[in-house]
Amino acid sequence: xxxxxxxxxxxxxxxxxxxxxxxPEAPTILPLARLQREAAALAGRNGPLGVALPPDVAPEAxxxxxxxxxxxxxTLPSFRDGRAFTQARxxxxxxxxxxxxxxxxxxxxxxxxxxxxxxxxxxxVPEGADPAVWDAARRVIGIxxxxxxxxxxxxxxxxxxxxxx
Amino acid sequence: xxxxxKARPATAPVVFTANRLRDGRVVWLGAEGSWVEALxxxxxxxxxxxxxxxxLAKQGERQQQVVGVYGVEIRHxxxxxxxxxxxxxxxxxxxxxxxxxxxxxxxx
Amino acid sequence: xxxxxxxxAPQYPPHARTYRYxxxxxxxxxxxxxxxxxxxxxxxxGELTEDEFKPLRLMNGLYLQLxxxxxxxAIPYGLLNATQLRQLALIARRxxxxxxxxxxxxxxxxxxxxxxxxxxxxxALAEVDMHAIQTSGNCIRxxxxxxxxxxxxxxVVDPRVYAEILRQxxxxxxxxxxxxxxFKIAITGSPNDRVAAQVHDIGVLAKRNVAGAMGFxxxxxxxxxxxxxxxxxxxxxxPEDEFLGYMEAVLRVYNALGxxxxxxxxxxxxxxxxxxxxxxxxxxREYATMPRDPYRLDPAIVAAIAAHFAPPPFAALNxxxxxxxxEFAAWASRxxxxxxxxxxxxxxxxxxxxxxxxGDASADQMEVVAAxxxxxxxxxxxxxxxxxxxxxxxxxxxxxxxxQGLRAAGLATPNIGLISDIIACPGMDYCALATARSIPVAQxxxxxxxxxxxxxxxxxxxxxxxxxINACGHHHVGHIxxxxxxxxxxxxxxxxxxxSATNDAAVGELVGPxxxxxxxxxxxETIIRTHVAHRALGERFIDTYRRIGLTPFKEALxxxx
Ligand code: SF4
Numbered sequence: 001x002x003x004x005x006x007x008x009x010x011x012x013x014x015x016x017x018x019x020x021x022x023x024p025e026a027p028t029i030l031p032l033a034r035l036q037r038e039a040a041a042l043a044g045r046n047g048p049l050g051v052a053l054p055p056d057v058a059p060e061a062x063x064x065x066x067x068x069x070x071x072x073x074x075t076l077p078s079f080r081d082g083r084a085f086t087q088a089r090x091x092x093x094x095x096x097x098x099x100x101x102x103x104x105x106x107x108x109x110x111x112x113x114x115x116x117x118x119x120x121x122x123x124x125v126p127e128g129a130d131p132a133v134w135d136a137a138r139r140v141i142g143i144x145x146x147x148x149x150x151x152x153x154x155x156x157x158x159x160x161x162x163x164x165x
Numbered sequence: 166x167x168x169x170x171k172a173r174p175a176t177a178p179v180v181f182t183a184n185r186l187r188d189g190r191v192v193w194l195g196a197e198g199s200w201v202e203a204l205x206x207x208x209x210x211x212x213x214x215x216x217x218x219x220x221l222a223k224q225g226e227r228q229q230q231v232v233g234v235y236g237v238e239i240r241h242x243x244x245x246x247x248x249x250x251x252x253x254x255x256x257x258x259x260x261x262x263x264x265x266x267x268x269x270x271x272x273x
Numbered sequence: 274x275x276x277x278x279x280x281x282a283p284q285y286p287p288h289a290r291t292y293r294y295x296x297x298x299x300x301x302x303x304x305x306x307x308x309x310x311x312x313x314x315x316x317x318x319g320e321l322t323e324d325e326f327k328p329l330r331l332m333n334g335l336y337l338q339l340x341x342x343x344x345x346x347a348i349p350y351g352l353l354n355a356t357q358l359r360q361l362a363l364i365a366r367r368x369x370x371x372x373x374x375x376x377x378x379x380x381x382x383x384x385x386x387x388x389x390x391x392x393x394x395x396x397a398l399a400e401v402d403m404h405a406i407q408t409s410g411n412c413i414r415x416x417x418x419x420x421x422x423x424x425x426x427x428x429v430v431d432p433r434v435y436a437e438i439l440r441q442x443x444x445x446x447x448x449x450x451x452x453x454x455x456f457k458i459a460i461t462g463s464p465n466d467r468v469a470a471q472v473h474d475i476g477v478l479a480k481r482n483v484a485g486a487m488g489f490x491x492x493x494x495x496x497x498x499x500x501x502x503x504x505x506x507x508x509x510x511x512p513e514d515e516f517l518g519y520m521e522a523v524l525r526v527y528n529a530l531g532x533x534x535x536x537x538x539x540x541x542x543x544x545x546x547x548x549x550x551x552x553x554x555x556x557x558r559e560y561a562t563m564p565r566d567p568y569r570l571d572p573a574i575v576a577a578i579a580a581h582f583a584p585p586p587f588a589a590l591n592x593x594x595x596x597x598x599x600e601f602a603a604w605a606s607r608x609x610x611x612x613x614x615x616x617x618x619x620x621x622x623x624x625x626x627x628x629x630x631x632g633d634a635s636a637d638q639m640e641v642v643a644a645x646x647x648x649x650x651x652x653x654x655x656x657x658x659x660x661x662x663x664x665x666x667x668x669x670x671x672x673x674x675x676x677q678g679l680r681a682a683g684l685a686t687p688n689i690g691l692i693s694d695i696i697a698c699p700g701m702d703y704c705a706l707a708t709a710r711s712i713p714v715a716q717x718x719x720x721x722x723x724x725x726x727x728x729x730x731x732x733x734x735x736x737x738x739x740x741x742i743n744a745c746g747h748h749h750v751g752h753i754x755x756x757x758x759x760x761x762x763x764x765x766x767x768x769x770x771x772x773s774a775t776n777d778a779a780v781g782e783l784v785g786p787x788x789x790x791x792x793x794x795x796x797x798e799t800i801i802r803t804h805v806a807h808r809a810l811g812e813r814f815i816d817t818y819r820r821i822g823l824t825p826f827k828e829a830l831x832x833x834x
Binding site for chain 3: 083089090110115118140141142148156159
């Protein structure tokens, strides 16, 4: 499915492999259980690694592995289920994670801006999604009343001006 | 949402209701897939045709005319359909209280 | 990009202490309205399904009720100025049926709005810096506080300052907009709890320590609804500059762990109940590992916001004796409340006329109150959590004139705190979730007890009515609570006794089998007669109940059966 970054559709070099499939050379997203199981064996691998972190697992569970992960994929099982927002923030804030945070599942454009502010980098969008709609959604509100992981500069009181890449 | 989940099959005649998308008003599935404001003009389905009626009503949802379609069991009283449940009778008739606060209005 | 952003600031009464928007706040609001107007347009064109649109409209306070869309407008912590109240009257006339309904969350709702009109209504609200953001949906709702803030003699800390800080912080919070369930925060700055802090998702008591420093006692996990619970104290003291960081920590634990698969177990109260002390530890751990700096509440910010709530220019006066008019005196004994400033008083305006709809005000009445506020209360009005209005700062020598003005508008029912000052949710007459009607029950009870002497003889008694288990009418914490339920397609009413929402918060006890719509008022009458038969001299209903327990009431109610 198409991948969105900075409001544009971009190429996606990552492949997602199942629990038992052989590992390709390409950048690979693994299920959490496999990453944990094969952590030692994967230590020698050169290709970039990512993990799909289920919504009910705290990022703390993969904290020791984060240094080796170039991507963490989060999921919204339904767009009403906002746990990924907290996971993203925890990854950035508690664990200082700087790799890609990708968000998949049932995401709607109206959530794009908030996801970016929580530290997400990319969003998996439905086939045929209009990137213009998504791009507009991240620009629709340019002022925020609280600190977040996205860039912005303080205005006054609690307010800040958001910056859009 | 205004739908009452209805798992059990209908045992009485059924009409279908929803709220109109653009203004939220209560409407009823009338003849030929139309939506009408008067319960009296609603199309009545016998219990065994309830599923067929629901499918027809759902079209109104898909065509973004109405929201929250569901079936209401009725009986006939002096030829007019009357919902069996109090809630549906109230919904059909509008609030049971004066629509304005009792008390005071400017004389003008 | 936006027309509204550049509009001139509204003309407000100069000394009304509401938070004054500046260009930045207005730009934000304009952006938000543009966003929602676009969402409405997409919905009307069919580009958004109802499933997708519903959470978006809810976040903007728009419900689909039984007969129409209902728009719930935020009145931040119940604070209004006269200009804003006039604008609400205008909206009531132009887009509704000439009235509005004030809620226990200190908001106002309009019951007859059309989806296609909503963008226009929101623009009209924005003209006076108001909106409907986060009055619904699974997000942090309008923060509530003491309706006598800044006026009451027992206040230690002015809670409006921190309510405004919470309002700003929670507005479109990127992380907490898709919570498991709605989230309600109440804050008080007085040791006498008037905000029902212990039955909120978070209840905050702002206080000072012996050194005079500002801090907060934080409770979480209280709530009504299907599972009424009294909150648990998380912290006795959170220093002022750590306030927002600590709030973030509580919300973060809840967002990560609150139940998502069962709507009835999704409120934070269930998580707090189930985890107990472990919840407190998790919050502390979360807080300990958070970076502090970005979340630090800068004292300079607090000071800048506090400036919005500075005392108005009170005149130097002395307390005076009230005029000797028996009718005025009867009203004043219920509606006039001491003020911290000598020579002033706070006036509570009853929106509970006998036979009326609790919390409803017509557009005309709103305008009368706005005019009285301008003339006599620095242009300021409060909405109380029991669905009345308050003029916070009235000169004692002007009380008589205020009373006359209110009386001429049908707003001087002298029943504040009495049995006919009933809290009632909209119930089945409007609400799609209702299982029974609330309003006509309230009307009939107030008619039954219309005799004022009888009400005064009974003294303080809170009757709270909800039309379903969601408990918007706070029935659990009413001295007498009434819950309407559905029994085989007909309405019946359960009665609970002994609830309280103040410092001694308690959930009422169910008295026995439910009563029919026809019998419920007689049942309340029987309960009151039982109280009168057992009471000590001057004893309130709740105190009699606590002393004698449920049994005498049960026996009286079900004797014939
Ligand atoms: S308590 Fe129930 S009936 Fe009353 S307003 Fe709330 S949801 Fe509606």
